[in-house]
Amino acid sequence: MSRKRTEQGMTLIILLVLMIVVVGAATVFFKRSVNEVKYQRNNTAATQAVWNANALVEEAKYQIETSGYDSTGNLWLSNAISTNPAIANEKGTVLVGALTSPWYELRATSTTSNITKTLVVRVRDRDVFSKYLFFTSNDDINIGTTTTKGQIHTNQSLNFYYGGAQIMELATAVTGFGFGSGADWSNTDFYGGYNPAGATVGWPQVSQLSALETTAIGPYKVSSSSSDYSGMGTFNTEIEFLGDQVRIVARSLGGSILSDATHPMPANGLIYVEGDVTSMKGDLNGQVSVATLGKVDITGPIKYVDADNDPKYHNDTGGWTIDEYVDNPAYNGTSVLGVMSQYDITVTPQAPYNMEMMGAYMSLEGNWHCDLSQTKGHLRYTGSMVSKERGWRYSGSTGKGWSASGLYTYDVDMYNTPPPHFLQVETTDYRAWEVE
DSSP: OOHHHHHHHHHHHHHHHHHHHHHHHHHHHHHHHHHHHHHHHHHHHHHHHHHHHHHHHHHHHHHHHTSOEETTEEHHHHHHGGGSSSEEETTEEEEEEEOSTTEEEEEEEEEETTEEEEEEEEEESSEEGGGOSEEESSSOEEEOSOEEESOEEESSOEEEESSOOEEOSOEEESSOEEEETTOOGGGSEESSOEETTOOOOOOOOHHHHHGGGGTOOGGGEESTTSTTTTTOOSEEEEEEEEETEEEEEEEETTSOEEEEEEEEOOTTSEEEESSOEEEEEEEEOSEEEEEESSOEEEEEEEEEBOTTOOBSEEESSSOOSGGGEEEOTTOOOOOEEEEEESSOEEEOTTSOSSEEEEEEEEESSSOEEEOOSSEEEEEEEEEEEEESSOOBSBOTTTOOEEEEEEEEEOOTHHHHSOOTTOOEESOOEEEEEEEO
Protein backbone atom coordinates (compact mmCIF):
# COMPACT_ATOMS: atom_id res chain seq x y z
CA MET A 1 0.00 0.00 0.00
CA SER A 2 1.37 3.35 -1.02
CA ARG A 3 1.89 6.25 1.33
CA LYS A 4 -0.69 8.28 -0.61
CA ARG A 5 -3.39 5.67 -0.15
CA THR A 6 -2.56 5.45 3.55
CA GLU A 7 -2.97 9.19 3.94
CA GLN A 8 -6.26 9.10 2.04
CA GLY A 9 -7.51 6.34 4.33
CA MET A 10 -6.59 8.28 7.44
CA THR A 11 -8.35 11.34 6.06
CA LEU A 12 -11.52 9.35 5.45
CA ILE A 13 -11.38 7.95 8.97
CA ILE A 14 -10.92 11.42 10.46
CA LEU A 15 -13.77 12.76 8.37
CA LEU A 16 -15.96 9.86 9.45
CA VAL A 17 -15.16 10.48 13.09
CA LEU A 18 -15.85 14.17 12.68
CA MET A 19 -19.16 13.43 11.01
CA ILE A 20 -20.12 11.08 13.84
CA VAL A 21 -19.21 13.76 16.40
CA VAL A 22 -21.10 16.46 14.54
CA VAL A 23 -24.17 14.28 14.01
CA GLY A 24 -24.07 13.22 17.67
CA ALA A 25 -23.76 16.80 18.84
CA ALA A 26 -26.56 17.87 16.53
CA THR A 27 -28.75 15.05 17.81
CA VAL A 28 -28.07 16.01 21.42
CA PHE A 29 -28.71 19.67 20.60
CA PHE A 30 -31.93 18.81 18.77
CA LYS A 31 -33.18 16.64 21.64
CA ARG A 32 -32.24 19.31 24.14
CA SER A 33 -34.00 21.96 22.08
CA VAL A 34 -37.10 19.81 21.82
CA ASN A 35 -37.05 19.18 25.57
CA GLU A 36 -36.54 22.86 26.27
CA VAL A 37 -39.45 23.74 24.02
CA LYS A 38 -41.60 21.12 25.77
CA TYR A 39 -40.46 22.44 29.17
CA GLN A 40 -41.20 26.03 28.23
CA ARG A 41 -44.55 25.01 26.79
CA ASN A 42 -45.45 23.03 29.93
CA ASN A 43 -44.18 25.79 32.17
CA THR A 44 -46.29 28.33 30.27
CA ALA A 45 -49.31 26.03 30.49
CA ALA A 46 -48.76 25.48 34.24
CA THR A 47 -48.47 29.23 34.80
CA GLN A 48 -51.64 29.85 32.82
CA ALA A 49 -53.46 27.14 34.78
CA VAL A 50 -52.42 28.76 38.08
CA TRP A 51 -53.56 32.17 36.85
CA ASN A 52 -56.91 30.71 35.78
CA ALA A 53 -57.29 29.02 39.18
CA ASN A 54 -56.52 32.31 40.88
CA ALA A 55 -59.18 34.03 38.75
CA LEU A 56 -61.67 31.37 39.86
CA VAL A 57 -60.79 32.08 43.51
CA GLU A 58 -61.34 35.80 42.93
CA GLU A 59 -64.76 35.04 41.44
CA ALA A 60 -65.60 32.90 44.50
CA LYS A 61 -64.43 35.72 46.78
CA TYR A 62 -66.74 38.13 45.02
CA GLN A 63 -69.68 35.75 45.48
CA ILE A 64 -68.83 35.30 49.18
CA GLU A 65 -68.33 38.97 49.96
CA THR A 66 -71.50 40.11 48.20
CA SER A 67 -73.59 37.40 49.83
CA GLY A 68 -75.79 37.88 52.87
CA TYR A 69 -75.49 36.20 56.28
CA ASP A 70 -77.88 34.34 58.51
CA SER A 71 -77.44 32.79 61.96
CA THR A 72 -75.39 29.94 60.51
CA GLY A 73 -73.00 32.07 58.46
CA ASN A 74 -72.36 33.14 54.87
CA LEU A 75 -75.25 32.14 52.59
CA TRP A 76 -73.20 31.56 49.44
CA LEU A 77 -70.70 29.30 51.20
CA SER A 78 -73.37 27.21 52.92
CA ASN A 79 -75.35 26.85 49.68
CA ALA A 80 -72.26 26.11 47.58
CA ILE A 81 -71.59 22.85 49.41
CA SER A 82 -74.87 21.38 48.14
CA THR A 83 -74.45 22.72 44.57
CA ASN A 84 -70.87 21.67 43.79
CA PRO A 85 -69.22 22.67 41.61
CA ALA A 86 -70.09 26.07 42.98
CA ILE A 87 -68.51 27.71 39.92
CA ALA A 88 -67.95 26.15 36.49
CA ASN A 89 -66.82 28.10 33.43
CA GLU A 90 -64.19 28.12 30.68
CA LYS A 91 -61.43 28.64 33.27
CA GLY A 92 -62.34 25.59 35.36
CA THR A 93 -64.30 24.73 38.51
CA VAL A 94 -64.52 25.68 42.17
CA LEU A 95 -65.48 23.09 44.76
CA VAL A 96 -66.46 24.15 48.30
CA GLY A 97 -66.05 21.89 51.31
CA ALA A 98 -66.79 22.39 55.00
CA LEU A 99 -63.90 22.10 57.43
CA THR A 100 -64.10 22.48 61.20
CA SER A 101 -66.48 25.39 61.87
CA PRO A 102 -66.19 28.24 60.92
CA TRP A 103 -63.71 27.20 58.19
CA TYR A 104 -64.43 26.24 54.59
CA GLU A 105 -62.08 25.06 51.84
CA LEU A 106 -62.13 26.33 48.25
CA ARG A 107 -60.55 24.11 45.57
CA ALA A 108 -60.19 26.04 42.31
CA THR A 109 -59.02 23.73 39.48
CA SER A 110 -57.98 24.71 35.95
CA THR A 111 -56.45 22.75 33.06
CA THR A 112 -54.36 24.25 30.25
CA SER A 113 -52.81 22.00 27.55
CA ASN A 114 -53.27 18.92 29.73
CA ILE A 115 -51.55 20.62 32.68
CA THR A 116 -53.88 20.77 35.72
CA LYS A 117 -53.34 23.02 38.73
CA THR A 118 -55.50 23.38 41.84
CA LEU A 119 -55.39 26.37 44.16
CA VAL A 120 -56.54 25.50 47.69
CA VAL A 121 -57.72 28.30 49.99
CA ARG A 122 -59.10 28.18 53.54
CA VAL A 123 -61.95 30.61 54.20
CA ARG A 124 -63.35 31.77 57.53
CA ASP A 125 -66.89 32.85 56.68
CA ARG A 126 -67.10 35.29 59.59
CA ASP A 127 -63.98 37.08 60.68
CA VAL A 128 -63.27 37.48 64.40
CA PHE A 129 -62.45 40.68 66.25
CA SER A 130 -59.99 38.72 68.35
CA LYS A 131 -57.68 38.58 65.30
CA TYR A 132 -56.43 42.06 66.25
CA LEU A 133 -53.88 42.93 68.88
CA PHE A 134 -55.38 46.45 68.90
CA PHE A 135 -58.53 47.72 67.19
CA THR A 136 -60.53 50.93 67.58
CA SER A 137 -63.72 51.84 65.76
CA ASN A 138 -64.47 55.50 66.52
CA ASP A 139 -61.11 56.81 67.67
CA ASP A 140 -57.45 57.04 66.71
CA ILE A 141 -54.82 54.66 68.06
CA ASN A 142 -51.78 56.42 69.56
CA ILE A 143 -48.49 54.52 69.89
CA GLY A 144 -45.34 55.72 71.63
CA THR A 145 -42.01 53.94 72.17
CA THR A 146 -43.66 50.54 72.15
CA THR A 147 -43.15 47.12 70.60
CA THR A 148 -46.38 45.60 69.30
CA LYS A 149 -46.49 41.96 68.23
CA GLY A 150 -49.82 41.55 66.48
CA GLN A 151 -52.12 43.04 63.86
CA ILE A 152 -53.38 46.61 64.44
CA HIS A 153 -56.35 48.35 62.82
CA THR A 154 -58.30 51.54 63.40
CA ASN A 155 -61.24 52.89 61.47
CA GLN A 156 -59.70 56.31 62.15
CA SER A 157 -56.01 57.36 62.22
CA LEU A 158 -52.95 55.53 63.56
CA ASN A 159 -50.59 58.02 65.24
CA PHE A 160 -46.97 57.58 66.36
CA TYR A 161 -45.12 59.69 68.94
CA TYR A 162 -41.52 60.04 70.20
CA GLY A 163 -40.00 57.57 67.71
CA GLY A 164 -38.68 54.06 68.27
CA ALA A 165 -41.95 52.15 67.87
CA GLN A 166 -41.50 48.65 66.46
CA ILE A 167 -44.63 47.36 64.73
CA MET A 168 -44.07 43.67 64.14
CA GLU A 169 -47.28 42.76 62.24
CA LEU A 170 -49.64 44.42 59.75
CA ALA A 171 -50.79 47.92 60.74
CA THR A 172 -53.77 49.49 58.96
CA ALA A 173 -55.85 52.63 59.32
CA VAL A 174 -58.70 54.17 57.35
CA THR A 175 -57.88 57.89 57.55
CA GLY A 176 -54.08 57.72 57.51
CA PHE A 177 -50.96 57.62 59.70
CA GLY A 178 -49.83 60.56 61.80
CA PHE A 179 -46.41 61.35 63.33
CA GLY A 180 -45.53 63.78 66.12
CA SER A 181 -43.18 64.62 69.02
CA GLY A 182 -40.12 63.42 67.10
CA ALA A 183 -41.61 60.35 65.46
CA ASP A 184 -41.38 59.99 61.68
CA TRP A 185 -41.19 57.28 59.03
CA SER A 186 -37.42 56.89 59.52
CA ASN A 187 -37.59 55.98 63.23
CA THR A 188 -40.82 53.97 63.17
CA ASP A 189 -40.23 50.39 62.06
CA PHE A 190 -42.92 48.40 60.22
CA TYR A 191 -41.90 44.76 59.94
CA GLY A 192 -45.23 43.22 58.93
CA GLY A 193 -46.51 45.70 56.35
CA TYR A 194 -48.79 48.71 56.61
CA ASN A 195 -51.72 50.41 54.88
CA PRO A 196 -52.76 53.93 55.93
CA ALA A 197 -55.84 53.80 53.65
CA GLY A 198 -57.46 50.51 54.59
CA ALA A 199 -61.12 49.51 54.47
CA THR A 200 -63.53 50.28 57.32
CA VAL A 201 -64.38 47.29 59.51
CA GLY A 202 -67.97 47.21 60.73
CA TRP A 203 -68.67 47.53 64.46
CA PRO A 204 -71.16 45.29 66.34
CA GLN A 205 -74.26 46.53 68.12
CA VAL A 206 -74.89 46.36 71.88
CA SER A 207 -77.93 44.20 71.05
CA GLN A 208 -75.53 41.46 69.93
CA LEU A 209 -73.93 41.56 73.35
CA SER A 210 -77.21 41.55 75.27
CA ALA A 211 -78.47 38.64 73.16
CA LEU A 212 -75.87 36.43 74.85
CA GLU A 213 -78.00 36.45 78.03
CA THR A 214 -80.22 33.75 76.55
CA THR A 215 -77.17 31.53 75.97
CA ALA A 216 -75.91 31.59 79.58
CA ILE A 217 -77.34 28.93 81.87
CA GLY A 218 -77.61 28.20 85.60
CA PRO A 219 -75.25 30.04 87.95
CA TYR A 220 -73.32 31.41 84.96
CA LYS A 221 -76.26 33.66 84.11
CA VAL A 222 -75.54 36.30 86.75
CA SER A 223 -78.75 38.22 86.30
CA SER A 224 -81.87 39.13 88.24
CA SER A 225 -83.81 37.13 85.65
CA SER A 226 -81.95 33.96 86.68
CA SER A 227 -83.40 31.73 89.38
CA ASP A 228 -79.92 31.49 90.94
CA TYR A 229 -79.87 35.23 91.64
CA SER A 230 -83.52 36.25 91.76
CA GLY A 231 -84.66 38.52 94.58
CA MET A 232 -81.23 40.11 95.08
CA GLY A 233 -82.15 43.39 93.45
CA THR A 234 -79.36 45.41 91.81
CA PHE A 235 -75.89 44.01 92.45
CA ASN A 236 -72.33 43.90 91.13
CA THR A 237 -70.27 40.82 90.38
CA GLU A 238 -66.73 39.68 91.16
CA ILE A 239 -65.06 36.94 89.11
CA GLU A 240 -61.94 35.05 90.13
CA PHE A 241 -60.43 32.26 88.02
CA LEU A 242 -59.14 29.37 90.11
CA GLY A 243 -57.57 27.06 87.54
CA ASP A 244 -60.38 24.98 86.06
CA GLN A 245 -62.94 26.56 88.39
CA VAL A 246 -64.42 30.03 88.75
CA ARG A 247 -65.55 31.89 91.84
CA ILE A 248 -68.56 34.17 91.29
CA VAL A 249 -69.42 36.68 94.03
CA ALA A 250 -72.52 38.88 93.89
CA ARG A 251 -72.38 42.00 96.06
CA SER A 252 -75.03 44.59 96.77
CA LEU A 253 -74.27 48.16 95.76
CA GLY A 254 -73.46 48.74 99.43
CA GLY A 255 -70.83 45.98 99.38
CA SER A 256 -72.66 43.18 101.20
CA ILE A 257 -72.13 39.66 99.87
CA LEU A 258 -75.37 38.31 98.43
CA SER A 259 -73.96 35.14 96.88
CA ASP A 260 -70.50 33.53 96.91
CA ALA A 261 -69.98 30.21 95.14
CA THR A 262 -67.25 28.36 93.22
CA HIS A 263 -68.19 26.38 90.10
CA PRO A 264 -66.47 24.40 87.38
CA MET A 265 -65.98 26.29 84.13
CA PRO A 266 -69.29 26.58 82.25
CA ALA A 267 -69.82 23.75 79.78
CA ASN A 268 -70.83 26.15 77.00
CA GLY A 269 -67.99 28.55 77.78
CA LEU A 270 -70.09 31.61 78.72
CA ILE A 271 -70.59 33.70 81.85
CA TYR A 272 -73.13 36.50 81.41
CA VAL A 273 -73.28 39.37 83.92
CA GLU A 274 -76.16 41.83 83.98
CA GLY A 275 -74.38 44.65 85.85
CA ASP A 276 -70.80 45.72 86.49
CA VAL A 277 -67.90 43.32 86.99
CA THR A 278 -66.13 45.13 89.82
CA SER A 279 -63.28 42.62 90.10
CA MET A 280 -61.70 40.17 87.70
CA LYS A 281 -58.44 38.32 88.29
CA GLY A 282 -56.90 34.89 88.65
CA ASP A 283 -55.24 31.96 86.89
CA LEU A 284 -57.34 30.34 84.15
CA ASN A 285 -57.19 26.76 82.96
CA GLY A 286 -60.04 26.56 80.45
CA GLN A 287 -61.86 28.30 77.62
CA VAL A 288 -64.45 30.87 78.68
CA SER A 289 -65.90 34.27 77.81
CA VAL A 290 -67.42 36.82 80.17
CA ALA A 291 -70.06 39.19 78.77
CA THR A 292 -71.54 42.15 80.62
CA LEU A 293 -73.73 45.17 79.89
CA GLY A 294 -71.73 47.06 82.51
CA LYS A 295 -68.03 47.79 82.96
CA VAL A 296 -65.12 45.48 83.88
CA ASP A 297 -62.48 46.26 86.53
CA ILE A 298 -59.25 44.24 86.40
CA THR A 299 -57.96 44.02 89.97
CA GLY A 300 -55.15 41.51 89.63
CA PRO A 301 -53.10 39.49 87.14
CA ILE A 302 -55.00 37.29 84.70
CA LYS A 303 -52.81 34.44 83.52
CA TYR A 304 -53.18 31.14 81.68
CA VAL A 305 -52.08 27.99 83.46
CA ASP A 306 -52.33 24.28 82.68
CA ALA A 307 -53.49 21.39 84.85
CA ASP A 308 -50.08 21.34 86.57
CA ASN A 309 -50.35 25.08 87.28
CA ASP A 310 -47.55 25.84 84.83
CA PRO A 311 -48.02 29.35 83.39
CA LYS A 312 -48.15 29.92 79.63
CA TYR A 313 -45.48 32.65 79.89
CA HIS A 314 -42.82 33.39 82.45
CA ASN A 315 -39.78 35.50 83.21
CA ASP A 316 -36.58 33.46 83.06
CA THR A 317 -34.68 35.70 85.46
CA GLY A 318 -37.61 37.11 87.35
CA GLY A 319 -37.02 40.47 85.72
CA TRP A 320 -39.37 42.61 83.68
CA THR A 321 -37.41 43.72 80.66
CA ILE A 322 -38.98 42.91 77.33
CA ASP A 323 -36.40 40.25 76.37
CA GLU A 324 -36.95 38.30 79.57
CA TYR A 325 -40.67 37.67 79.01
CA VAL A 326 -40.84 34.36 77.12
CA ASP A 327 -42.97 31.31 76.35
CA ASN A 328 -42.92 28.63 79.00
CA PRO A 329 -42.01 25.26 77.36
CA ALA A 330 -43.53 23.40 80.31
CA TYR A 331 -47.01 24.75 79.56
CA ASN A 332 -49.31 22.25 77.80
CA GLY A 333 -52.74 23.85 78.21
CA THR A 334 -55.29 25.33 75.79
CA SER A 335 -56.64 28.23 77.84
CA VAL A 336 -58.33 31.19 76.21
CA LEU A 337 -60.34 34.06 77.74
CA GLY A 338 -62.76 36.50 76.18
CA VAL A 339 -64.13 39.58 77.97
CA MET A 340 -66.89 41.64 76.32
CA SER A 341 -68.34 44.70 78.04
CA GLN A 342 -70.60 47.56 77.06
CA TYR A 343 -68.48 50.10 78.93
CA ASP A 344 -64.83 50.58 79.99
CA ILE A 345 -62.35 47.86 80.85
CA THR A 346 -60.01 49.29 83.50
CA VAL A 347 -56.80 48.04 85.12
CA THR A 348 -57.45 49.38 88.62
CA PRO A 349 -55.10 50.60 91.39
CA GLN A 350 -55.61 47.25 93.16
CA ALA A 351 -53.57 45.56 90.40
CA PRO A 352 -49.90 44.97 91.31
CA TYR A 353 -46.94 47.22 90.50
CA ASN A 354 -45.88 44.89 87.66
CA MET A 355 -48.97 43.65 85.88
CA GLU A 356 -49.71 40.73 83.57
CA MET A 357 -52.97 40.13 81.74
CA MET A 358 -54.03 37.70 79.04
CA GLY A 359 -57.17 37.36 76.97
CA ALA A 360 -59.29 39.04 74.30
CA TYR A 361 -61.01 42.19 75.59
CA MET A 362 -63.76 44.15 73.84
CA SER A 363 -65.53 47.35 74.93
CA LEU A 364 -68.47 48.25 72.70
CA GLU A 365 -69.05 51.80 73.91
CA GLY A 366 -65.92 52.61 75.89
CA ASN A 367 -62.25 51.69 75.92
CA TRP A 368 -59.57 49.80 77.80
CA HIS A 369 -57.21 51.77 80.01
CA CYS A 370 -55.03 51.70 83.09
CA ASP A 371 -55.85 53.84 86.15
CA LEU A 372 -53.67 56.96 86.36
CA SER A 373 -53.99 57.73 90.06
CA GLN A 374 -50.77 55.91 91.01
CA THR A 375 -47.31 55.41 89.57
CA LYS A 376 -46.90 51.76 88.59
CA GLY A 377 -44.30 49.64 86.81
CA HIS A 378 -44.42 47.31 83.79
CA LEU A 379 -47.46 46.05 81.89
CA ARG A 380 -47.30 42.73 80.03
CA TYR A 381 -50.30 42.10 77.83
CA THR A 382 -50.87 39.04 75.64
CA GLY A 383 -54.03 38.70 73.61
CA SER A 384 -56.39 41.09 71.82
CA MET A 385 -57.70 44.53 72.78
CA VAL A 386 -60.69 45.85 70.82
CA SER A 387 -62.64 48.99 71.75
CA LYS A 388 -64.75 51.79 70.38
CA GLU A 389 -62.41 54.48 71.78
CA ARG A 390 -58.64 54.39 72.21
CA GLY A 391 -57.06 53.26 75.47
CA TRP A 392 -53.88 53.97 77.45
CA ARG A 393 -51.53 52.47 80.02
CA TYR A 394 -49.86 55.62 81.41
CA SER A 395 -49.77 59.42 81.25
CA GLY A 396 -46.74 60.84 79.47
CA SER A 397 -47.05 64.14 81.33
CA THR A 398 -47.36 62.78 84.88
CA GLY A 399 -45.67 59.37 84.56
CA LYS A 400 -48.59 57.78 86.38
CA GLY A 401 -50.10 54.48 85.39
CA TRP A 402 -48.03 51.48 84.25
CA SER A 403 -45.29 53.64 82.77
CA ALA A 404 -42.05 51.64 83.13
CA SER A 405 -42.59 49.64 79.93
CA GLY A 406 -45.29 47.98 77.89
CA LEU A 407 -45.10 44.79 75.86
CA TYR A 408 -48.12 43.91 73.73
CA THR A 409 -48.06 40.46 72.14
CA TYR A 410 -50.73 38.81 70.07
CA ASP A 411 -51.79 35.31 71.10
CA VAL A 412 -52.36 33.25 67.93
CA ASP A 413 -54.88 31.12 69.83
CA MET A 414 -57.15 34.16 69.68
CA TYR A 415 -57.42 33.56 65.94
CA ASN A 416 -57.16 29.78 65.62
CA THR A 417 -59.48 29.02 68.55
CA PRO A 418 -61.14 32.33 69.50
CA PRO A 419 -62.88 32.68 72.87
CA PRO A 420 -66.34 31.08 72.98
CA HIS A 421 -69.17 33.37 71.75
CA PHE A 422 -66.75 36.23 71.05
CA LEU A 423 -68.43 38.76 68.76
CA GLN A 424 -67.72 38.50 65.06
CA VAL A 425 -67.90 40.76 62.05
CA GLU A 426 -69.63 39.85 58.81
CA THR A 427 -66.53 39.80 56.67
CA THR A 428 -64.43 36.87 55.51
CA ASP A 429 -60.80 35.96 56.00
CA TYR A 430 -58.63 33.88 53.67
CA ARG A 431 -55.66 31.78 54.73
CA ALA A 432 -53.30 28.99 53.57
CA TRP A 433 -53.11 29.49 49.79
CA GLU A 434 -51.52 26.35 48.30
CA VAL A 435 -50.97 25.08 44.74
CA GLU A 436 -51.41 21.39 43.99
